[in-house]
Amino acid sequence: MKQDFDVDALVDDLAVNLRRMIEAEALVNPALVGICTGGVWIAERLRTLLRLEEPLGELNIAFYRDDFSRVGIHPTVAPSRLPFDVDNRDLILVDDILYTGRTVRAALNELFDYGRPRCVKLVVLFDRGGRELPVQADLVGAHLKLGQREHAKLIGPENLALEIHRGRG
Amino acid sequence: MHAANLQLDSHGRLRHFLGIEGLSRALLTEILDNAERFAPVGDRAVKKVPLLRGKTVANLFFEPSTRTRTTFDLAAKRLSADVLNLNIEASSTKKGESLTDTLRNLEAMQCDMFVVRHQTSGAAEFIARQVAPHISVINGGDGRHEHPTQAMLDVFTIRRLKHDFTRLRVAIVGDVAHSRVARSEIHALRILGVPDIRVVGPKTLIPPRVETLGVSVHHTLEDGIRGADVVVMLRLQQERMQSALLPSAHEYFREYGLTPQRLKLAARDALVMHPGPINRGVEIDSAVADGAQSVILQQVTYGIAVRMAVMSMVMATQSLAQGGNSGASDDD
Numbered sequence: 094m095k096q097d098f099d100v101d102a103l104v105d106d107l108a109v110n111l112r113r114m115i116e117a118e119a120l121v122n123p124a125l126v127g128i129c130t131g132g133v134w135i136a137e138r139l140r141t142l143l144r145l146e147e148p149l150g151e152l153n154i155a156f157y158r159d160d161f162s163r164v165g166i167h168p169t170v171a172p173s174r175l176p177f178d179v180d181n182r183d184l185i186l187v188d189d190i191l192y193t194g195r196t197v198r199a200a201l202n203e204l205f206d207y208g209r210p211r212c213v214k215l216v217v218l219f220d221r222g223g224r225e226l227p228v229q230a231d232l233v234g235a236h237l238k239l240g241q242r243e244h245a246k247l248i249g250p251e252n253l254a255l256e257i258h259r260g261r262g
Numbered sequence: 263m264h265a266a267n268l269q270l271d272s273h274g275r276l277r278h279f280l281g282i283e284g285l286s287r288a289l290l291t292e293i294l295d296n297a298e299r300f301a302p303v304g305d306r307a308v309k310k311v312p313l314l315r316g317k318t319v320a321n322l323f324f325e326p327s328t329r330t331r332t333t334f335d336l337a338a339k340r341l342s343a344d345v346l347n348l349n350i351e352a353s354s355t356k357k358g359e360s361l362t363d364t365l366r367n368l369e370a371m372q373c374d375m376f377v378v379r380h381q382t383s384g385a386a387e388f389i390a391r392q393v394a395p396h397i398s399v400i401n402g403g404d405g406r407h408e409h410p411t412q413a414m415l416d417v418f419t420i421r422r423l424k425h426d427f428t429r430l431r432v433a434i435v436g437d438v439a440h441s442r443v444a445r446s447e448i449h450a451l452r453i454l455g456v457p458d459i460r461v462v463g464p465k466t467l468i469p470p471r472v473e474t475l476g477v478s479v480h481h482t483l484e485d486g487i488r489g490a491d492v493v494v495m496l497r498l499q500q501e502r503m504q505s506a507l508l509p510s511a512h513e514y515f516r517e518y519g520l521t522p523q524r525l526k527l528a529a530r531d532a533l534v535m536h537p538g539p540i541n542r543g544v545e546i547d548s549a550v551a552d553g554a555q556s557v558i559l560q561q562v563t564y565g566i567a568v569r570m571a572v573m574s575m576v577m578a579t580q581s582l583a584q585g586g587n588s589g590a591s592d593d594d
Contacts, residue, residue, distance in 0.1 A: 156303075156312065156313045163581070165582050166296070172299045174302075206307065207308070
């Protein structure tokens with residue numbers, strides 16, 4: 094089922110708040126880095142809305158996940174692409190849904206294999222709680238209240254929508 | 263049991279990588295797609311991903327090799343595995359230790375993967391049948407049988423530069439009879455749908471009944487490479503030149519050496535490939551080896567990504583077999 098969120102409006106609000114954050118924290122030429130695949134869709138929109146000059150970075154964290162020993166290699170479409178120098182850069186990491194925090198942990202590890210950024214901010218469209226690691230977002234579009242067996246997924250890249258379904262078992 | 267079956271688990275996933283023969287197009291494509299994902303790792307500041315952290319890979323080289331061993335070594339290290347390089351010729355077998363005892367010792371050292379290079383055909387398969395179930399074996403070349411990662415890096419190079427296998431003309435030139443590279447390559451090209459595969463060389467170096475593999479045979483270089491999109495030159499082994507199979511290196515170059523002039527007979531944008539190490543002035547002219555159409559050094563670079571793909575795939579299969587498989591959470 095689809096949840097009643099106007100995702101486009103949430104992204105617009107997120108862009109406004111991100112603009113404020115960039116100014117308040119005096120970030121210099123910040124580059125957006127989306128986590129594949131939902132995070133890339135959001136980052137792309139934010140970049141257009143904020144008219145940021147830096148090209149978009151895409152992170153595919155398949156090689157950095159902590160569940161290789163349980164599930165093997167995750168099938169994914171594209172490799173990571175960071176078309177700018179990461180060293181000393183202000184980065185804004187973007188994901189669609191923040192849950193356990195393990196994806197963000199993996200993304201940070203991968204980012205540091207490209208260089209040493211000056212700072213990394215975390216922006217997420219949805220925060221559904223349930224953290225297993227000490228990871229918090231700097232900006233959140235909306236909070237979700239979900240049961241443990243419920244799964245949330247962003248549908249896109251055209252007509253962004255949030256899909257919620259009851260999980261297995 | 264056929265080696266193709268031994269290589270796969272009950273779900274059709276790659277468990278060992280022993281030979282190309284008998285594998286499916288889907289599986290070869292999966293290897294190529296994974297290699298494509300690993301290729302950019304080599305261009306980064308930190309040329310390493312943590313996928314095989316804590317795994318131990320033993321390179322068991324019973325036969326000398328520089329390129330294959332170093333690229334397997336690098337591939338394992340770029341996956342964050344620990345690597346043991348064992349030059350077995352020089353160590354235990356000389357002291358009279360049997361192969362089985364060597365393997366048992368490596369198992370006791372809790373290795374997870376053996377990369378095997380051996381002068382005897384079937385050696386990697388033999389070892390795969392001997393080892394404990396949690397160990398994967400990768401064939402780094404066995405006798406005249408197969409050299410599957412070399413074939414995969416060749417087809418990876420071809421796919422990157424020519425894109426579509428189904429309209430290609432590929433000529434394999436030289437000592438096909440004694441070449442495990444040629445055997446693996448013919449299988450790989452066939453499985454991936456290349457319609458025109460030619461083997462080119464003197465009668466003494468072309469194996470009998472090779473046509474049954476789906477290739478055409480040519481005994482002059484001019485005839486064999488005419489219109490070819492890819493020309494794969496094979497290394498002429500020193501011992502072949504000293505044997506009665508060939509008159510001399512000089513003579514061989516005159517008949518089968520790839521010169522700039524002869525290369526003009528191939529397609530205008532034909533790729534020149536060679537598994538290395540090259541014998542300049544024997545099978546290939548320096549002007550061709552170093553020329554614009556040569557992709558010999560790209561093959562070396564791509565070889566690392568292809569070996570990373572194969573290593574991570576067999577380790578993933580092992581992980582799934584040893585429990586796990588609880589399904590990924592889709593939204594964390």
